[in-house]
Amino acid sequence: MTRGRMNVAVLAAALIGSTLSGCAPSSEPETEADVASAGSEGAYRTELTTAELMAHVLDHAADGVWLNQGWVVDDKGERELFPTTDEGWLAAENSAATVAETANLLLLPGRRVDEEHWTDHAHALHKASLEAMKAAEARDKQAFFDAGGAMYVACRDCHQEYILGEEPMNGPQR
Numbered sequence: 412m413t414r415g416r417m418n419v420a421v422l423a424a425a426l427i428g429s430t431l432s433g434c435a436p437s438s439e440p441e442t443e444a445d446v447a448s449a450g451s452e453g454a455y456r457t458e459l460t461t462a463e464l465m466a467h468v469l470d471h472a473a474d475g476v477w478l479n480q481g482w483v484v485d486d487k488g489e490r491e492l493f494p495t496t497d498e499g500w501l502a503a504e505n506s507a508a509t510v511a512e513t514a515n516l517l518l519l520p521g522r523r524v525d526e527e528h529w530t531d532h533a534h535a536l537h538k539a540s541l542e543a544m545k546a547a548e549a550r551d552k553q554a555f556f557d558a559g560g561a562m563y564v565a566c567r568d569c570h571q572e573y574i575l576g577e578e579p580m581n582g583p584q585r
């Protein structure tokens with residue numbers, strides 16, 4: 412808490428400084444110290460645990476991609492799950508965008524695991540969801556499907572390493 416109050420003080424000082432020097436208020440940090448204080452852990456609000464972010468944000472957003480892609484064969488014959496309207500494609504694109512930005516939320520100080528692999532998994536998820544976004548915008552079903560698959564691999568790889576332990580589980584259990 413003390414830390415949070417300190418950051419407010421630093422921010423207030425920075426604002427007063429820019430007003431006094433006659434500059435238009437700007438969100439651009441001016442010195443390295445400003446960059447450091449703006450980027451410090453206390454600047455972020457990470458009350459949501461990683462598990463909560465997964466369950467309430469990421470899983471939901473990923474479903475907005477996965478439930479809108481692929482082909483199913485059932486007693487009614489073969490059907491596509493891809494959107495059939497502009498609104499549907501826009502919703503799929505929105506979900507992919509949410510996944511892409513949520514990948515960044517996994518890298519916030521206070522939430523990220525300070526290991527290169529963690530960052531790599533988050534970046535893999537970010538890349539795949541940007542591809543899904545682009546494919547949805549282009550209404551490219553195959554590319555959208557492939558990007559959804561790459562998203563899944565990114566989720567799975569991180570879970571294998573950080574939830575299930577270092578031993579990858581490749582068997583039919585998954």
Ligand code: HEC
Binds near residue numbers: 510
């Ligand atoms: C960078 C690593 C990482 C990536 C990428 C990742 N996860 Fe997770 N996920 C975790 C960790 C760590 C946990 C366990 C959190 C805990 O229990 O404290 C978790 C837990 C979960 C949970 C269980 C939450 C609960 O209620 O306990 C779900 C659901 C989930 N992730 C979904 C996803 C989906 C869907 C994706 C991909 C779209 C994904 N995750 C990508 C690290 C990751």
